[in-house]
Amino acid sequence: MPGKTVLFLPDKLSVTVEPGQTLLQAATKAGITLRGACGAKGVCGRCRVQVKSGRVSLSGQGRITPEEAAAGWVLACLAVPEDEVTVYVPEESRLTEHRVLLEERESGVLTAIETAETSLRPLFGRRLVTLAPPTLSDNTDDYGRLTWTLQQHGERAPFWAGYALLRSLPRVLREANWQVAVELAAVEGATEIQGVIPASGDLKGPFGLAVDIGTTTVAAELVDLATGNVVATAGTYNRQAAFGDDVISRIIYATETAGGQAALREAVTETVNGLVGELLRLRGLNPEDVRAVVCAGNTTMVHLFLGIDPTYIRLEPYIPAVNMPPPVRAAELGLAAHPEAWVYCLPGVASYVGGDITAGIKVSGIAAAEPLSLFLDIGTNGEMVLGNQEWLMACACSAGPAFEGSGITCGMRAVSGAIEAVRVLPGGFEVIYRTVGGEKPLGICGSGLIDLLASLHQAGVIDRGGRFVPDQESPRVREGSEGLEFVLAWENETGTGREIFVTQADIQNLMRAKAAVFAGIRTLLANVGLPLEAVEKVFIAGGFGRFLNIRDAIAIGMLPDLPLERYTYIGNSSLKGARLALLSQAVWEEMKAIARRVTYVELSVGNRFMEEFMSALFLPHTDLSLFPSLGKERD
Amino acid sequence: MPGKTVLFLPDKLSVTVEPGQTLLQAATKAGITLRGACGAKGVCGRCRVQVKSGRVSLSGQGRITPEEAAAGWVLACLAVPEDEVTVYVPEESRLTEHRVLLEERESGVLTAIETAETSLRPLFGRRLVTLAPPTLSDNTDDYGRLTWTLQQHGERAPFWAGYALLRSLPRVLREANWQVAVELAAVEGATEIQGVIPASGDLKGPFGLAVDIGTTTVAAELVDLATGNVVATAGTYNRQAAFGDDVISRIIYATETAGGQAALREAVTETVNGLVGELLRLRGLNPEDVRAVVCAGNTTMVHLFLGIDPTYIRLEPYIPAVNMPPPVRAAELGLAAHPEAWVYCLPGVASYVGGDITAGIKVSGIAAAEPLSLFLDIGTNGEMVLGNQEWLMACACSAGPAFEGSGITCGMRAVSGAIEAVRVLPGGFEVIYRTVGGEKPLGICGSGLIDLLASLHQAGVIDRGGRFVPDQESPRVREGSEGLEFVLAWENETGTGREIFVTQADIQNLMRAKAAVFAGIRTLLANVGLPLEAVEKVFIAGGFGRFLNIRDAIAIGMLPDLPLERYTYIGNSSLKGARLALLSQAVWEEMKAIARRVTYVELSVGNRFMEEFMSALFLPHTDLSLFPSLGKERD
Ligand code: FES
Ligand SMILES: [Mg+2]
Ligand SMILES: [Mg+2]
Structure with missing residues (x-):
C-alpha cells in the first residue's frame, strides 16, 4: 500500500505518510506542532483541523459537534487519510x-x-x-x-x-x-x-551546543569552545507536544501506540535539529563544526531523546532505565552535528528528578552552600530540591505546563510579544500590561500569568477559590463558550487581531499548578521536620520570562511567605547547567557527584502531599497563618 | 575496462582481477600463496608459473630463460593478464x-x-x-x-x-x-x-581467539573463555608471503605499489579468517561466537593487519606509528568474529621489537627473574631480549625466514612430514632422519636444518665457511642447476615423489641466519659489558618444530656455548602470550608495563653488530675460543 499525501494549509506544506498514520502524525512530520494535550487520545479536543478535500477515516468524533463535522472539522489525532487530502490548520490548534x-x-x-x-x-x-x-x-x-x-x-x-x-x-x-x-x-x-x-x-571554533530539552519547550545555545562565549541562542516548542502535554501522556503514547516511541524520538530530534540549523545559519557554520553537545532534560525527555524505553518510569516503583546515560555519538542519534561529536546528557536522580534539576542544583550553588536552601524548577513538571552542603533532598510535583504558557488558552512562551507583567485595576475594568520587547501583545507567559492570578483576586474579579465572581459590571468579564472568561486585551490592541483572554478552566489550571508547587515545598520540609521560615535562600528556575514578581507569587500562595531578599531568580538553569558542563570537564564530573548525593522523596508515598495540595487550592491558602505578610491585604 | 578472469591449474580456481593487476595478485586472491621472496620485483624468480592459454603482458623477463619463455613460463609478479588466461602453478612455486x-x-x-x-x-x-x-x-x-x-x-x-x-x-x-x-x-x-x-x-562459550601473526606463518588457537581451555589450533603460511619474504620487502611493497598496503592487509586478514573458519568448523561454531581476539605479531605485521601506514618503520630513525594500538572492533578489521568483539594487539617496544616479543618476555618469565636471562625468538626476524627483574634490553637482527622453512628450497613449516631431526654420517653417504608424525618426508623444518648444518660440517661435506667440499665420492653430493647440492632423501623415500635436497645457496642462507643470531647476542652483551658466560638462563622461541637440538645449535655457532641445562625451548611464545592475555586482564595490563620497561638497542648504530656478524659467518665462528666445549670435535 503506498503512502498518503497530505497538503497542509495555509502553510502549503505537503508530506507523505505511511498508511494508518494520523493527520496529527502527518502534521508533526510537516513541522507543524499541534496542541495535542491528551496524548492523541481524542479527549482534549485541541488538535482540531478542517479537511478541505480528500477522504479521511475517523476512529472517533471527540468533541466535534455534528455541524462542525459537516463542515469537515475533525480531530487530527483521530483522522487517518485514505487518499490525497488537503487540510486546513487553524491558528488556535497550533x-x-x-x-x-x-x-x-x-x-x-x-x-x-x-x-x-x-x-x-x-x-x-x-x-x-x-x-x-x-x-x-x-x-x-x-x-x-x-x-x-x-x-x-x-x-x-x-x-x-x-x-x-x-x-x-x-x-x-x-x-x-x-x-x-x-x-x-x-x-x-x-x-x-x-x-x-x-x-x-x-x-575556527570548535563549537559546542548546550541544549535544554523541556517537556514543553526546547532551548539551545551555540557556544564557542575556544572562548567560552555563547554566540547564538534559540528556543522553540518541543514538537513532541503534539503527542501529549506532560511526561505521563508522552510515555503512554510511547508505550501504547505502535511506533509511538520512535515518533516521539523523531519529534524531539527534529526539534533540536531545527534549533541547531537556526543557530548554525545565524553564524554561517556547518553541522560538522559542532563537536560536543550537552543536553539537560527531565528523565522522560532524556529517555525519549536517546531512544530508551521509558515504560517503567510511569509504573510503580517508577524506575528509569538509566539516570546517568553514557555519552553517545551524534551520528547515532541523528543530530545535526559532527558525526563523532559526543552527546552528553546531564545525570539525573530519579524518574521525576532529571538532569535538568542536577543542572539547577549546580547553577544555584545549593549543593555547596551552608544555609538551608531551596531550589525550585517550575517547568512542566515542577521539581524542587531542599538542602545544603551536607544533604540534598528532592521531589517532583506534577505542576503542569501552565507557567510555560502551555495548556492556557492564550498562553505562550516568554518571547517577544508575550505579556510578562500585568495589573488588573479594582473592579476589573482596566488592565495595564507590559510585553516582552514592547511589542503588541500576542499572548501571556508564565510571569504574566502569576501577576494576573494575583491581580484578578486583588481586583475582586475572582474569589479565594479562583472562581469568577458572578454578575460583574466590567465588560472584560463575559460569558464564553465554556463559562466566564476575562479579556486582557481587545482585538484592536493585539498583534494577532484576536483577543487575549483567560477562561475559568485556565484559572483552575493555574490554581492547580501553584498549589502543587506549594504542597511540594511543604512536604519536603515536613520530611525533615522544618517550618517554611527555616529556608534561608530560595532559587527559582523556570520559563516564566525574564523576571518573576515574587510578591505576586507569594500572594497567590505558590511561594512561601519569606522576606523577598531570600529569593533569587536564576532563569533557565537547565540550559545554564548544560553550558557549564560543556565548558568544564570538572563541572561534568561534579554533576555526577551531585546526582549521586540527592535523596529522592516519592510524593505518592503517604497522604501528606495530597493533603497539602488540597489545602493549597485557595488564594493564597486555606491556612492564612502561613502567609502573615498578606494580612493587611486579606479580605 | 572490465576485469580479467584467470583460471589456475591444477586447482581449477577462477578469479577476476582489476585491469593492471598481476598474476601474483590474482593467485593471492584465489588463495594460492606463491613464494614471492623479493616483494614482487621480479628478482627472486620464485613465483614462476606457466601460461597455458590467453595473453599476458610482461613488465620484465626475470630469471626466465628464452626456452622457458617459449614454453609459456613467466614470473607471476611481472605478468598482467590481457584477456582470459589459464595458468599452471607448479608445486615448487607454492x-x-x-x-x-x-x-x-x-x-x-x-x-x-x-x-x-x-x-x-x-x-x-x-x-x-x-x-x-x-x-x-x-x-x-x-x-x-x-x-x-x-x-x-x-x-x-x-x-x-x-x-x-x-x-x-x-x-x-x-x-x-x-x-x-x-x-x-x-x-x-x-x-x-x-x-x-x-x-x-x-x-555455550563464550570463545576467544589467540593469534600469532608471523611474517612467514600465522597460527591461531580457539579458546573457551569460560574454562580457559584451547579447543582447537590451526596454522598456515601468511598469504602476504606472496609480496615478499621479510618485513622490509613487505613495507616496500606496501609503500611503493599502488594499493599495496590494502593488498597486504587483505592478504593477512584472509589468512587469519581462513584459520578462524577452520577452527570454527572443527567445533561447529559461528563467527558470532568469537567474542574477543588477541593478536601478537611484530610491529610491521601489526601495522599491516590494522591498516596503519608502516612507511616510517623502514626509514631512519625507524619509528612505528603505534607501539600500543588501542583495541579495535572485529567488524572494523573485517575479521570473522562477533562484530563487536574487541581485537587487542599485544603492545610492542619498537619498530623491530613487537608484541610477539613482549609475549615472549612474559611467557619466559625473564622480566620477573633474578638471574640474568636471555630470550631469543628465532622467527623471520630474529629478536632477542637480555635482562632480569631490574632491566630489560632488546634488539632485532634480520635473521631471515630460513628457520621457518622459508627461503630454503625444500624448507617447510614444522608440520606433519617435515624432517625435524637429521644426522649425516661421515663422508655424507648415509642420512638418518625423523619426520614429524613419522610420515614420509615432505621437506625439512627449522630444527632439522640446524641438525643438518651441524651434521654436514661434522661429516666433512661442507667446510668451516659452509661451502661444499669439492670432489666428494658420495652420490648425495651432486651438481645442481646452481652449483653443488646435497640430497637428504631420494625420490622413492619421500611423500611427494620428489627429492629433498639442500643447495649451496640454502646453506649460505642458513649461515647468515645463524650468524645474525649470534652477532645479536654478542652485541647485546657488549652493551652491558658482559661475557657470554654471564647468561644464566636462555629461553628460545621460534617455529623450529617441537624441539630443538641445542648441541647442534651450539655446534653451528648460533647459540652461545653454555651448559645445556641453562637452555629452555618455549615453542611459539607469541601465540602463548596472546592466549595468556586473552585469558587474563592482569596479563594484558602486565604486557603493557613490560613493553614500557624494555630499552631498545638499534643494531644499525655503530659497527659492532656488523663486525660480530662477519666473524660469525663460520662454523662455529672465527674465534674458536668462544666455543670451548667444541674443542675435541674441532678439525
Ligand atoms: S484530541 Fe487531544 S490530541 Fe487530539
Ligand atoms: Mg525545564
Ligand atoms: Mg614469531
Whole structure:
C-alpha cells in the first residue's frame, strides 16, 4: 500500500505518510506542532483541523459537534487519510513558534543571576602542541609521542583514538613538521583523540551546543569552545507536544501506540535539529563544526531523546532505565552535528528528578552552600530540591505546563510579544500590561500569568477559590463558550487581531499548578521536620520570562511567605547547567557527584502531599497563618 | 575496462582481477600463496608459473630463460593478464599449507615448557548476576542497579554500554526476572557491557581467539573463555608471503605499489579468517561466537593487519606509528568474529621489537627473574631480549625466514612430514632422519636444518665457511642447476615423489641466519659489558618444530656455548602470550608495563653488530675460543 499525501494549509506544506498514520502524525512530520494535550487520545479536543478535500477515516468524533463535522472539522489525532487530502490548520490548534530573545538583561523585579565563572576546560577542545621529532636515541612511536606530549600539557590519560586517525597519523605528523592541533574529547574518565591537524591550518571554533530539552519547550545555545562565549541562542516548542502535554501522556503514547516511541524520538530530534540549523545559519557554520553537545532534560525527555524505553518510569516503583546515560555519538542519534561529536546528557536522580534539576542544583550553588536552601524548577513538571552542603533532598510535583504558557488558552512562551507583567485595576475594568520587547501583545507567559492570578483576586474579579465572581459590571468579564472568561486585551490592541483572554478552566489550571508547587515545598520540609521560615535562600528556575514578581507569587500562595531578599531568580538553569558542563570537564564530573548525593522523596508515598495540595487550592491558602505578610491585604 | 578472469591449474580456481593487476595478485586472491621472496620485483624468480592459454603482458623477463619463455613460463609478479588466461602453478612455486599438529607433546631433546598458570579472568567474559528488584524505597535506575551489582561482584568501573543495550535493558531485566548473564569486555581500563541476556538461556562459550601473526606463518588457537581451555589450533603460511619474504620487502611493497598496503592487509586478514573458519568448523561454531581476539605479531605485521601506514618503520630513525594500538572492533578489521568483539594487539617496544616479543618476555618469565636471562625468538626476524627483574634490553637482527622453512628450497613449516631431526654420517653417504608424525618426508623444518648444518660440517661435506667440499665420492653430493647440492632423501623415500635436497645457496642462507643470531647476542652483551658466560638462563622461541637440538645449535655457532641445562625451548611464545592475555586482564595490563620497561638497542648504530656478524659467518665462528666445549670435535 503506498503512502498518503497530505497538503497542509495555509502553510502549503505537503508530506507523505505511511498508511494508518494520523493527520496529527502527518502534521508533526510537516513541522507543524499541534496542541495535542491528551496524548492523541481524542479527549482534549485541541488538535482540531478542517479537511478541505480528500477522504479521511475517523476512529472517533471527540468533541466535534455534528455541524462542525459537516463542515469537515475533525480531530487530527483521530483522522487517518485514505487518499490525497488537503487540510486546513487553524491558528488556535497550533503551538506558535517564536524566536527566543537573545538579550535577557532588561531590569525586572527579580532578574536572573549570571552563571558563576568556571575555568574553561571544555568537554571538547583543541590543544596546540609541538612534538619533539624522533631520533635514533628517542624512538618512541608516533602515537606514544603524541599522548606523552598531551600528558605533559596536562591532558588526562588514558587516551583513546579511532583507527581512521591512527592510520594517517605518521603522514600527518611529518607533513605538519610535528606542530599540530589535537582535537580532544573527554569521555568517561578517558580522553579521545578525535583529530590531529596541522597547527598552521584555519582553526575556527570548535563549537559546542548546550541544549535544554523541556517537556514543553526546547532551548539551545551555540557556544564557542575556544572562548567560552555563547554566540547564538534559540528556543522553540518541543514538537513532541503534539503527542501529549506532560511526561505521563508522552510515555503512554510511547508505550501504547505502535511506533509511538520512535515518533516521539523523531519529534524531539527534529526539534533540536531545527534549533541547531537556526543557530548554525545565524553564524554561517556547518553541522560538522559542532563537536560536543550537552543536553539537560527531565528523565522522560532524556529517555525519549536517546531512544530508551521509558515504560517503567510511569509504573510503580517508577524506575528509569538509566539516570546517568553514557555519552553517545551524534551520528547515532541523528543530530545535526559532527558525526563523532559526543552527546552528553546531564545525570539525573530519579524518574521525576532529571538532569535538568542536577543542572539547577549546580547553577544555584545549593549543593555547596551552608544555609538551608531551596531550589525550585517550575517547568512542566515542577521539581524542587531542599538542602545544603551536607544533604540534598528532592521531589517532583506534577505542576503542569501552565507557567510555560502551555495548556492556557492564550498562553505562550516568554518571547517577544508575550505579556510578562500585568495589573488588573479594582473592579476589573482596566488592565495595564507590559510585553516582552514592547511589542503588541500576542499572548501571556508564565510571569504574566502569576501577576494576573494575583491581580484578578486583588481586583475582586475572582474569589479565594479562583472562581469568577458572578454578575460583574466590567465588560472584560463575559460569558464564553465554556463559562466566564476575562479579556486582557481587545482585538484592536493585539498583534494577532484576536483577543487575549483567560477562561475559568485556565484559572483552575493555574490554581492547580501553584498549589502543587506549594504542597511540594511543604512536604519536603515536613520530611525533615522544618517550618517554611527555616529556608534561608530560595532559587527559582523556570520559563516564566525574564523576571518573576515574587510578591505576586507569594500572594497567590505558590511561594512561601519569606522576606523577598531570600529569593533569587536564576532563569533557565537547565540550559545554564548544560553550558557549564560543556565548558568544564570538572563541572561534568561534579554533576555526577551531585546526582549521586540527592535523596529522592516519592510524593505518592503517604497522604501528606495530597493533603497539602488540597489545602493549597485557595488564594493564597486555606491556612492564612502561613502567609502573615498578606494580612493587611486579606479580605 | 572490465576485469580479467584467470583460471589456475591444477586447482581449477577462477578469479577476476582489476585491469593492471598481476598474476601474483590474482593467485593471492584465489588463495594460492606463491613464494614471492623479493616483494614482487621480479628478482627472486620464485613465483614462476606457466601460461597455458590467453595473453599476458610482461613488465620484465626475470630469471626466465628464452626456452622457458617459449614454453609459456613467466614470473607471476611481472605478468598482467590481457584477456582470459589459464595458468599452471607448479608445486615448487607454492607455499604449501598443512594443518599444524594439535599434539605438541612428544619427547625431544629440548621440549617446550608449558605456559604458566594464571587466574582466569578473560578480556571477555560472562558474569551471572541476580539484581535486587527495585522498590519505592530502592529506586535506583536499571543501568545503575546493574553496574552497582557488577561492582559488588568485583568487576571494574567505569562501565560502558552501547545504546542498543540500554534501549532494551528495562524489558530484558524484567523478562529475565532480574537474573541475567552479563557479557563484559575489558577495554582500556574500563568495562564494556556488551550484552545482558536471561541467565536461563543456552550459554555455550563464550570463545576467544589467540593469534600469532608471523611474517612467514600465522597460527591461531580457539579458546573457551569460560574454562580457559584451547579447543582447537590451526596454522598456515601468511598469504602476504606472496609480496615478499621479510618485513622490509613487505613495507616496500606496501609503500611503493599502488594499493599495496590494502593488498597486504587483505592478504593477512584472509589468512587469519581462513584459520578462524577452520577452527570454527572443527567445533561447529559461528563467527558470532568469537567474542574477543588477541593478536601478537611484530610491529610491521601489526601495522599491516590494522591498516596503519608502516612507511616510517623502514626509514631512519625507524619509528612505528603505534607501539600500543588501542583495541579495535572485529567488524572494523573485517575479521570473522562477533562484530563487536574487541581485537587487542599485544603492545610492542619498537619498530623491530613487537608484541610477539613482549609475549615472549612474559611467557619466559625473564622480566620477573633474578638471574640474568636471555630470550631469543628465532622467527623471520630474529629478536632477542637480555635482562632480569631490574632491566630489560632488546634488539632485532634480520635473521631471515630460513628457520621457518622459508627461503630454503625444500624448507617447510614444522608440520606433519617435515624432517625435524637429521644426522649425516661421515663422508655424507648415509642420512638418518625423523619426520614429524613419522610420515614420509615432505621437506625439512627449522630444527632439522640446524641438525643438518651441524651434521654436514661434522661429516666433512661442507667446510668451516659452509661451502661444499669439492670432489666428494658420495652420490648425495651432486651438481645442481646452481652449483653443488646435497640430497637428504631420494625420490622413492619421500611423500611427494620428489627429492629433498639442500643447495649451496640454502646453506649460505642458513649461515647468515645463524650468524645474525649470534652477532645479536654478542652485541647485546657488549652493551652491558658482559661475557657470554654471564647468561644464566636462555629461553628460545621460534617455529623450529617441537624441539630443538641445542648441541647442534651450539655446534653451528648460533647459540652461545653454555651448559645445556641453562637452555629452555618455549615453542611459539607469541601465540602463548596472546592466549595468556586473552585469558587474563592482569596479563594484558602486565604486557603493557613490560613493553614500557624494555630499552631498545638499534643494531644499525655503530659497527659492532656488523663486525660480530662477519666473524660469525663460520662454523662455529672465527674465534674458536668462544666455543670451548667444541674443542675435541674441532678439525
Ligand atoms: S484530541 Fe487530539 S490530541 Fe487531544
Ligand atoms: Mg525545564
Ligand atoms: Mg614469531
